[in-house]
Amino acid sequence: MTLQITATVYDPSIESDGLTLDTPLGPVDLVAVRRVLDGHPIDALTEAEMTYLAETLGYAPRQRNGYEPEHDTRRRAAESLDLTPPALSHRVCVRLRRDQTNQARKVA
Numbered sequence: 001m002t003l004q005i006t007a008t009v010y011d012p013s014i015e016s017d018g019l020t021l022d023t024p025l026g027p028v029d030l031v032a033v034r035r036v037l038d039g040h041p042i043d044a045l046t047e048a049e050m051t052y053l054a055e056t057l058g059y060a061p062r063q064r065n066g067y068e069p070e071h072d073t074r075r076r077a078a079e080s081l082d083l084t085p086p087a088l089s090h091r092v093c094v095r096l097r098r099d100q101t102n103q104a105r106k107v108a
Contacts, residue, residue: 021052028052039076053077054095057088 025048078088
């Protein structure tokens with residue numbers, strides 16, 4: 001998996017057409033994120049898209065009864081990004097913790 005960090009001509013004053021989400025990190029292509037969650041191969045995600053994916057997946061659920069759909073989604077997303085499930089979980093956890101730290105600094 002590669003993260004695509006590109007200089008874009010992003011203008012937050014221009015409204016999205018419904019297929020993208022404007023975030024502080026830049027636009028998120030919701031089609032690309034949905035493709036990852038469904039397990040379709042994708043070349044790269046931007047920083048904003050990877051952060052949105054991490055927030056969608058959240059921390060790894062505990063292995064108890066009733067969590068099979070969440071584990072299947074993580075497995076499909078890992079395959080889509082050409083990662084192992086533990087590698088994807090690690091990236092998600094690191095990104096979520098980083099964002100929590102950044103938000104705590106902004107509040108303080």
